[in-house]
Structures are given as structure tokens and as C-alpha cells.
Amino acid sequence: MSQQQQQLNLKIKYLKLKRINELNNNLKNELQRDRIHSSNACLNLINFTSEEKDFTLPDIWGYAPTNHFRVTNTQPHHQAQLSSDNACCSIM
Amino acid sequence: MSIQSPTSEFSQVMEQQQAGGMPDITILENDIQQKIELARQETKYLYSQIDKVKSKAHDANLLDMAKSVPSLKKNSINLSTTLTLKGHNNKISDFRWTRDSKSILSASQDGFMLIWDTTTGLKQNAIPLDSQWVLSCAISPSGKLVASAGLNNNCTIYRVSKENRVQQSVVSIFKGHTCYISDVDFFDNSRVITTSGDMTCALWDIPKAKRVTEYANHLGDVLAMSLPPHNTENSSNLFASCGSDGYAYIWDIRSPAAVQNFFVSDSDVNAIKYFNDGNSIVTGSDDGIIHMFDLRADCEIANYMLNKEGRQEKEPTYSSVSTSYSPKPMKSPHSLSSMYLDSPGLLSLDFSKSGRLMYACYTDIGCLIWDTLKAEVVGRLDGHSNRVSGVHSSPDGLAVCTGSWDATMKIWTPSTM
Numbered sequence: 001m002s003q004q005q006q007q008l009n010l011k012i013k014y015l016k017l018k019r020i021n022e023l024n025n026n027l028k029n030e031l032q033r034d035r036i037h038s039s040n041a042c043l044n045l046i047n048f049t050s051e052e053k054d055f056t057l058p059d060i061w062g063y064a065p066t067n068h069f070r071v072t073n074t075q076p077h078h079q080a081q082l083s084s085d086n087a088c089c090s091i092m
Numbered sequence: 093m094s095i096q097s098p099t100s101e102f103s104q105v106m107e108q109q110q111a112g113g114m115p116d117i118t119i120l121e122n123d124i125q126q127k128i129e130l131a132r133q134e135t136k137y138l139y140s141q142i143d144k145v146k147s148k149a150h151d152a153n154l155l156d157m158a159k160s161v162p163s164l165k166k167n168s169i170n171l172s173t174t175l176t177l178k179g180h181n182n183k184i185s186d187f188r189w190t191r192d193s194k195s196i197l198s199a200s201q202d203g204f205m206l207i208w209d210t211t212t213g214l215k216q217n218a219i220p221l222d223s224q225w226v227l228s229c230a231i232s233p234s235g236k237l238v239a240s241a242g243l244n245n246n247c248t249i250y251r252v253s254k255e256n257r258v259q260q261s262v263v264s265i266f267k268g269h270t271c272y273i274s275d276v277d278f279f280d281n282s283r284v285i286t287t288s289g290d291m292t293c294a295l296w297d298i299p300k301a302k303r304v305t306e307y308a309n310h311l312g313d314v315l316a317m318s319l320p321p322h323n324t325e326n327s328s329n330l331f332a333s334c335g336s337d338g339y340a341y342i343w344d345i346r347s348p349a350a351v352q353n354f355f356v357s358d359s360d361v362n363a364i365k366y367f368n369d370g371n372s373i374v375t376g377s378d379d380g381i382i383h384m385f386d387l388r389a390d391c392e393i394a395n396y397m398l399n400k401e402g403r404q405e406k407e408p409t410y411s412s413v414s415t416s417y418s419p420k421p422m423k424s425p426h427s428l429s430s431m432y433l434d435s436p437g438l439l440s441l442d443f444s445k446s447g448r449l450m451y452a453c454y455t456d457i458g459c460l461i462w463d464t465l466k467a468e469v470v471g472r473l474d475g476h477s478n479r480v481s482g483v484h485s486s487p488d489g490l491a492v493c494t495g496s497w498d499a500t501m502k503i504w505t506p507s508t509m
Contacts (some may be wrong), residue, residue: 009121014124020135024138025157028138033390034220035145037152038147038151038393042386043157044369045154045371045372049465054446054449054489055445060164069174069211069505070508072187088104
């Protein structure tokens with residue numbers, strides 16, 4: 001093997017070593033990551049779902065007092081009317 | 093950068109060797125080989141330690157923990173369509189709610205972005221696009237800027253004009269990705285994040301008109317991204333991405349290296365979404381499985397799977413509803429290969445306000461509604477005549493919108509009857 005070839009091999013090995021050391025450093029960081037137990041994470045999530053009001057679940061949360069999406073169903077081309085008058089149609 | 097230092101270290105060693113007069117490369121080589129082997133052993137050890145720590149933290153899953161939570165009542169989902177947004181004449185590629193839930197921005201392959209009033213269903217603005225091949229769109233928190241991106245590899249920022257209703261007022265064109273842009277979103281009013289088929293994500297600054305940071309850990313096309321809900325503690329710096337390499341990455345925008353990663357699946361991961369508390373993410377992949385990962389526990393806490401018939405694996409609580417879950421191949425004007433028709437892959441995911449409901453768009457099944465805690469399908473949003481390509485909850489939580497290849501979008505809200 002020529003001297004040059006040997007030096008090239010050496011260079012490649014240095015790079016390899018460097019790469020592996022980088023990976024090891026990353027893994028060490030990952031090992032040190034602060035982790036909570038998944039059971040607690042789940043409880044947290046369940047808690048969130050039971051505390052946050054959600055009007056797409058009327059069985060649990062009832063209906064929204066005003067729903068700007070629903071009002072327009074009867075009047076698709078007019079401004080939403082949330083007035084108290086209960087007339088089924090209004091003459092403009 | 094990483095290559096620089098070992099080489100210089102190497103040349104130093106070589107110089108020392110030569111100064112010593114007898115450069116014995118073989119000895120040097122053996123020495124390095126030994127070091128490599130030691131480092132490899134350390135790697136193995138570290139991996140096993142990480143596995144140990146992870147499995148210790150992974151002591152339960154969501155389904156077990158939610159056993160005491162009562163199931164939702166039968167037929168309790170009564171979402172019905174209040175509006176069908178008609179006006180595009182090609183597939184809806186993407187759409188977004190404004191923060192106030194009063195408008196929706198949509199991008200279609202007809203070459204237009206439209207802004208809709210979600211109360212009346214009327215169009216407020218039309219923005220002709222540079223490129224018809226748009227894959228994603230976004231609207232800034234203030235609602236003053238919108239972005240489009242797609243197959244032309246560019247992300248274009250437009251100003252929304254209140255005076256001129258049909259106008260293309262380009263603010264910036266971000267060029268730099270070398271492949272298609274799969275997803276875009278506004279990080280804040282002056283910065284956007286893009287994900288691309290060139291395997292990178294990028295953060296762009298609109299006033300500076302340039303790319304600020306590139307995020308390059310993915311080993312395949314980056315297919316989607318998600319920002320944490322804007323009122324959570326994670327929202328100031330983090331975002332999540334997923335790709336065809338089967339991984340989901342969590343990034344801190346200040347660092348080009350990912351801060352956390354999750355292996356999801358051997359198939360493409362097409363959809364990713366932060367849970368509403370900002371502490372978990374869900375991913376949807378081509379194999380039809382939804383995985384939920386908790387970021388603090390650093391592990392998977394739940395998964396949601398349909399069986400081959402498009403039904404649940406377990407005995408469904410909702411027998412009357414579940415009969416309608418059989419996959420219904422969409423009658424498509426476009427010819428789809430049979431492989432496509434069998435695909436259970438996921439396209440889009442979102443949560444209701446509390447996160448109890450999870451909306452999931454499947455390639456050929458349509459948009460199903462999961463009970464997040466019980467992993468049961470509790471309903472579906474049925475009504476489009478072609479593939480449902482996206483689903484997004486309104487920020488105020490009162491409604492949900494679906495977009496489809498049938499060129500329309502539908503807004504769903506609970507019926508009062």
C-alpha cells in the first residue's frame with residue numbers, strides 16, 4: 001500500500017471516530033432529558049379534555065349560548081341577527 | 093464544519109509524527125481503530141441506557157388511564173353542515189381559519205386563494221396565484237398577510253387588501269428550497285416556516301426577506317408540520333414536522349438541530365398535529381395508524397387503528413353508527429389506481445376544543461371522528477363527493493371545516509335540535 005493510500009485511510013478513520021463521538025454526545029444529551037412518567041402525562045391530558053369547554057360535545061357541555069355559525073342557517077345572505085325578536089321572518 | 097476539526101487534528105498528529113522523524117502510520121491506524129471500537133461500545137451502552145430510561149418512564153398508556161372516563165353517549169355527535177363554501181373550480185389543496193374564526197383562507201389548484209366569511213359563506217378576497225400547483229397556504233395571526241407554497245418550490249407572501257378585493261399584492265417570494273414545499277405556516281406576523289421535499293424545514297423572515305434557519309435532520313421528504321397552540325407555553329419557540337423517513341421531529345426555531353424525535357412508522361408520515369395543551373402530538377401515516385406521543389414523557393401514549401373493513405378492531409360501542417364505517421370508495425371523476433383505493437392512509441388531523449374528539453381524514457374512508465380517550469370511532473363527517481383532503485377546527489371551538497377534492501368546503505357545527 002502506498003504512503004498516500006495509507007494516509008487517506010487514516011483520514012477516513014479519523015472522520016469515523018469524530019462522527020461516532022458526535023453521536024455519543026447527542027445520545028448523552030438525550031439520556032439526560034428530563035422525563036415524566038407517561039401515566040402522569042395521560043392524566044394531564046385527560047384532565048385537559050374534561051376541563052376545557054367544548055361545544056362540539058353538547059352532551060357534556062351543552063350548546064353554545066350564541067353560535068355565529070348556526071344563526072346564519074336560516075338567513076344565509078344577511079347579516080347575522082341575534083336579536084331577541086322571535087319572529088320567523090322579518091320584512092326589510 | 094464537522095469535517096474541519098478532525099482533519100486539522102489529523103494533520104497536527106501527522107506533523108508531530110514527521111517531526112519525530114519516524115511516521116509510523118500503522119501504529120497510528122491501530123490506535124484510531126481502537127478508539128473507534130471503544131466509541132462504538134459506548135454508543136451501544138448509551139442506546140441500551142436510553143431504552144432503559146424510556147421504558148421506565150413509559151409506565152402506562154392513555155387507554156388504560158382513561159378507563160374510568162365514561163364513553164360518549166351513543167349518537168352524541170350531532171355535527172351538521174351549516175355552510176358549503178362553493179366557488180373554487182378545482183381541488184382544495186389547503187385551507188386555514190383566521191384566529192377570530194370569522195374567516196377561512198383556502199387555496200385551490202384552480203390557481204386562486206379565496207378568503208371566505210364563515211358566517212355568510214360569501215367571498216371576501218380573491219388572490220390569483222403565481223403558480224396553480226399550490227399545496228399549502230397560511231394566514232398570519234393578524235390576518236393581514238397570507239402565504240402560498242407548492243410544486244414551484246417557492247413560498248409567496250401576499251398582502252390582503254381591504255380595498256381591492258381581487259388583487260395579487262406580493263410582499264415577498266422566498267426561493268431556496270430545491271424541491272416542492274409541502275406545508276407552510278406563519279410562526280408569527282413576520283416569520284413563516286416551510287417544510288419541503290428537499291428534506292429540510294426552513295424559517296423565513298419577511299422584513300429581512302430571507303431564510304433565517306434551515307432544519308435538516310429529516311432523511312426523506314418533509315411532508316407536514318404543526319405549530320403548538322398559540323396560547324401554550326411551548327408556542328414561543330417550538331414546532332413539529334414529519335416526513336417520508338417515518339420520523340417526527342420537534343424543533344426549537346433557534347437551533348438547527350432537532351430537540352426531540354419520535355420514530356413513527358415504516359411508511360410515510362403525512363399528517364402531524366399538536367394536541368391543544370401543547371404537550372403531545374399526533375401523527376397520521378400511510379399505514380392508516382394514528383400515533384400519539386407525549387413530549388414530556390418522551391414516548392408514545394396511544395394509537396388509533398382501523399381494521400381492514402375500516403371499522404374498529406374492538407367491539408364498537410356504537411354499533412348502529414359503526415355499520416356506516418365500511419370504506420366507501422369515492423366516486424371520483426379522476427381515475428385512481430386500485431392501489432389508491434385500498435389505501436387507508438391519513439391526510440389530515442385535528443382536535444375539537446377540548447381535545448376529546450379527534451377528526452381524522454383518511455384517503456378513501458373520508459373524515460372520521462375518534463374519541464381521543466377511548467380510541468373509539470364515534471362519528472364521521474360525511475357529505476363530500478370526493479376525497480376529503482383536510483379538516484380544521486375553528487379556533488373558537490364552535491365549528492369544524494372540511495375541504496375536499498370536490499372543490500368545496502363544508503362548515504360543521506352542532507345542530508340545536
